[in-house]
Amino acid sequence: MARYCFGIDVGGTTIKCGLFRTDGEVLDKWEIRTRTEEDGRYILPDVAETILAKITEKNLDKTDVVGVGIGVPGPVNEAGEVPEAVNLHWGYVNVVKELGDLTGLTVKAGNDANVAALGELWQGGGTGYQDMIMVTLGTGVGGGIILGGKIVAGAHGAGGEIGHAHVDDTMEEACNCGNHGCLEQFASATGIANLAKKLLESSGTPSVMRGHKNISAKTVFDAVKEGDALAIQVAEQFGEYLGKALAVFSVVVDPQVIVIGGGVSNAGPILLDYVVGPFRRNTFPPCRDTEFALAKLGNDAGIYGAAKMVL
Amino acid sequence: MARYCFGIDVGGTTIKCGLFRTDGEVLDKWEIRTRTEEDGRYILPDVAETILAKITEKNLDKTDVVGVGIGVPGPVNEAGEVPEAVNLHWGYVNVVKELGDLTGLTVKAGNDANVAALGELWQGGGTGYQDMIMVTLGTGVGGGIILGGKIVAGAHGAGGEIGHAHVDDTMEEACNCGNHGCLEQFASATGIANLAKKLLESSGTPSVMRGHKNISAKTVFDAVKEGDALAIQVAEQFGEYLGKALAVFSVVVDPQVIVIGGGVSNAGPILLDYVVGPFRRNTFPPCRDTEFALAKLGNDAGIYGAAKMVL
Numbered sequence: 001m002a003r004y005c006f007g008i009d010v011g012g013t014t015i016k017c018g019l020f021r022t023d024g025e026v027l028d029k030w031e032i033r034t035r036t037e038e039d040g041r042y043i044l045p046d047v048a049e050t051i052l053a054k055i056t057e058k059n060l061d062k063t064d065v066v067g068v069g070i071g072v073p074g075p076v077n078e079a080g081e082v083p084e085a086v087n088l089h090w091g092y093v094n095v096v097k098e099l100g101d102l103t104g105l106t107v108k109a110g111n112d113a114n115v116a117a118l119g120e121l122w123q124g125g126g127t128g129y130q131d132m133i134m135v136t137l138g139t140g141v142g143g144g145i146i147l148g149g150k151i152v153a154g155a156h157g158a159g160g161e162i163g164h165a166h167v168d169d170t171m172e173e174a175c176n177c178g179n180h181g182c183l184e185q186f187a188s189a190t191g192i193a194n195l196a197k198k199l200l201e202s203s204g205t206p207s208v209m210r211g212h213k214n215i216s217a218k219t220v221f222d223a224v225k226e227g228d229a230l231a232i233q234v235a236e237q238f239g240e241y242l243g244k245a246l247a248v249f250s251v252v253v254d255p256q257v258i259v260i261g262g263g264v265s266n267a268g269p270i271l272l273d274y275v276v277g278p279f280r281r282n283t284f285p286p287c288r289d290t291e292f293a294l295a296k297l298g299n300d301a302g303i304y305g306a307a308k309m310v311l
Numbered sequence: 312m313a314r315y316c317f318g319i320d321v322g323g324t325t326i327k328c329g330l331f332r333t334d335g336e337v338l339d340k341w342e343i344r345t346r347t348e349e350d351g352r353y354i355l356p357d358v359a360e361t362i363l364a365k366i367t368e369k370n371l372d373k374t375d376v377v378g379v380g381i382g383v384p385g386p387v388n389e390a391g392e393v394p395e396a397v398n399l400h401w402g403y404v405n406v407v408k409e410l411g412d413l414t415g416l417t418v419k420a421g422n423d424a425n426v427a428a429l430g431e432l433w434q435g436g437g438t439g440y441q442d443m444i445m446v447t448l449g450t451g452v453g454g455g456i457i458l459g460g461k462i463v464a465g466a467h468g469a470g471g472e473i474g475h476a477h478v479d480d481t482m483e484e485a486c487n488c489g490n491h492g493c494l495e496q497f498a499s500a501t502g503i504a505n506l507a508k509k510l511l512e513s514s515g516t517p518s519v520m521r522g523h524k525n526i527s528a529k530t531v532f533d534a535v536k537e538g539d540a541l542a543i544q545v546a547e548q549f550g551e552y553l554g555k556a557l558a559v560f561s562v563v564v565d566p567q568v569i570v571i572g573g574g575v576s577n578a579g580p581i582l583l584d585y586v587v588g589p590f591r592r593n594t595f596p597p598c599r600d601t602e603f604a605l606a607k608l609g610n611d612a613g614i615y616g617a618a619k620m621v622l
Contacts, residue, residue, distance in 0.1 A: 075597065131466055133563075145563060147463060154565025155442055156597040164595040165559045177596055245559075248476045252444075252456060252563045254465025284475040285488055286386065286467040 004060060005310050006051055006105075007119075008070040009112060009302030010034065012087035015047060018303035019054055022066060022311055024123060028054065029303065040088040044095065048102035067106035069306035070095060071115030075157025080109040083157075108309040112302055114151045114160055116261070117144025119305030125259040125293035133246065133255045134295070135162060137217075137264035140176065141184040141191075145253055151309075152253075163188070167245050186241040189217040189264050196220050196234045205230050221267035235274045243278025250279075250287045261295025269294065315371060316621050317362055317416075318430075319381040320423060320613030321345065323398035326358060329614035330365055333377055333622055335434060339365065340614065351399040355406065359413035378417030380617035381406060382426030386468025391420040394468075419620040423613055425462045425471055427572070428455025430616030436570040436604035444557065444566045445606070446473060448528075448575035451487065452495040452502075456564055462620075463564075474499065478556050497552040500528040500575050507531050507545045516541050532578035546585045554589025561590075561598045572606025580605065 009016040019028040032050050035042040074085030080096025095109040117134035126132040130149045136142040141163030145152040152159040163184035164177050171181040185191050196215050207230035208223050209215055223231030246258055272292050280288045297304055320327040330339040343361050346353040385396030391407025406420040428445035437443040441460045447453040452474030456463040463470040479492035486493040496502050507526050518541035519534050520526055534542030557569055576582055583603050591599045608615055
């Protein structure tokens with residue numbers, strides 16, 4: 001009986017790898033470099049090589065391995081095909097077929113944010129639930145929708161692309177997607193820093209943030225913890241945008257739990273204080289008791305979720 | 312082999328019933344009155360009686376019947392329990408158990424709007440698709456989310472309650488749900504009439520709508536078809552609210568198709584003209600080619616979807 005599986009999380013600079021027991025325990029974690037040169041043609045062969053080397057190193061047999069799950073930074077359809085992944089310099093790649101051929105193992109592929117959400121459901125902030133919205137607050141805002149324990153990939157691979165929910169009609173700057181007023185422009189690390197800069201410029205109120213040359217989301221939430229009035233205003237603005245948006249998402253899929261992760265979530269439970277209030281005030285009354293949790297797996301969520309895909 | 316099933320759609324005044332062949336053909340349709348007196352205690356016995364009478368009338372055997380699907384106007388959990396359905400004067404009712412005991416048949420229950428969405432997916436505007444958002448523009452705004460051919464019921468039975476998406480921060484009047492600024496307040500028949508009344512009051516522009524004592528959504532779209540400038544403005548406001556909201560819902564579940572039904576959709580294809588533009592301008596670029604369709608089954612969507620639940 002197969003007792004092992006691999007979880008692979010392909011990023012623009014490193015590929016995170018994990019060897020798991022099928023009961024969920026991680027036995028080994030390691031990283032290799034992402035070689036994006038020559039249209040990223042070495043990425044999947046490098047993944048195959050490191051997997052096969054690990055099988056040899058651990059004295060496993062291929063029949064001991066259930067399969068390989070892999071998350072990639074781009075849209076992935078049901079068949080495991082990626083039309084394009086700009087960060088990997090990929091055009092069309094059939095990940096499932098190519099990595100399957102290279103390894104002789106069963107492969108499943110998913111979008112990295114969706115896969116990370118599945119990881120958090122399995123062994124992180126969403127443990128014990130089946131229906132979850134995960135929002136990842138990093139440089140951008142990513143997300144993943146899990147219903148009945150399964151990723152909602154979407155007809156265009158855009159399921160859970162909640163960072164691009166339109167939330168503001170007045171935003172003049174364009175989002176990376178080309179639209180104006182996306183949630184990502186207000187609730188990402190970059191978005192929070194921009195809210196802070198705008199407020200510092202328009203207000204004369206003293207603030208510990210004024211001493212910083214490069215204001216980041218961390219600057220803001222550190223200042224919030226010191227009781228800085230302007231930083232608290234920024235956190236409130238951020239919380240209004242994110243809490244209201246989550247309230248809208250909740251009347252669509254009505255999850256059991258909303259999990260917040262990404263670099264910004266390192267601010268800790270204080271982050272939830274600013275999001276949960278606006279959520280509860282704006283969501284459909286029966287959804288008001290929806291649970292909130294912080295993500296727990298950090299950068300490992302991707303390898304956990306990838307492994308879970310093949311179990 | 313069982314060759315028949317029943318689809319039942321319980322409304323506040325009438326109960327619509329359908330006898331279907333398992334290949335999807337409807338063989339008979341009829342209605343009975345909804346007896347809401349005495350906390351609606353007669354409703355399920357009446358449903359059972361009419362089903363059993365139909366089985367006798369058609370010379371069927373119970374073993375010929377796959378089961379009974381039933382849609383009710385309230386939240387329904389996975390087990391087929393309804394905590395409360397105000398329009399039926401119900402408190403807690405275990406629909407699946409009670410109707411199963413009364414008929415001796417397999418029963419599945421769902422929320423009426425979700426069930427109607429499933430009907431439209433099966434034999435209406437969403438035929439050929441598996442992933443759909445349905446929005447029903449009636450007195451209120453209802454909806455249903457279908458993913459992989461299955462209803463998204465939600466943790467609180469609030470999946471697809473898209474009429475209560477918060478879309479406006481300035482609305483002073485309260486929605487029926489108690490919140491302010493729900494989509495229903497702008498995109499329902501009532502909401503469209505209110506948009507028209509406000510615009511007629513605030514504007515001096517001549518309009519054919521000024522002659523009407525009771526302005527309805529039909530008044531507005533009839534006037535739009537005559538080229539009435541003020542009515543067109545109302546339709547544009549409605550389309551902005553609904554199109555933008557659908558753009559947000561689409562980055563959550565990324566459906567293949569969005570189906571618009573309910574009384575307002577009797578306006579015909581011109582309705583889509585006002586909704587699709589704002590949708591495409593505000594959704595995540597990969598979702599721009601999401602299909603739109605009008606519902607086709609009208610008031611029969613509920614019995615079709617109810618029947619489909621047991622197939």
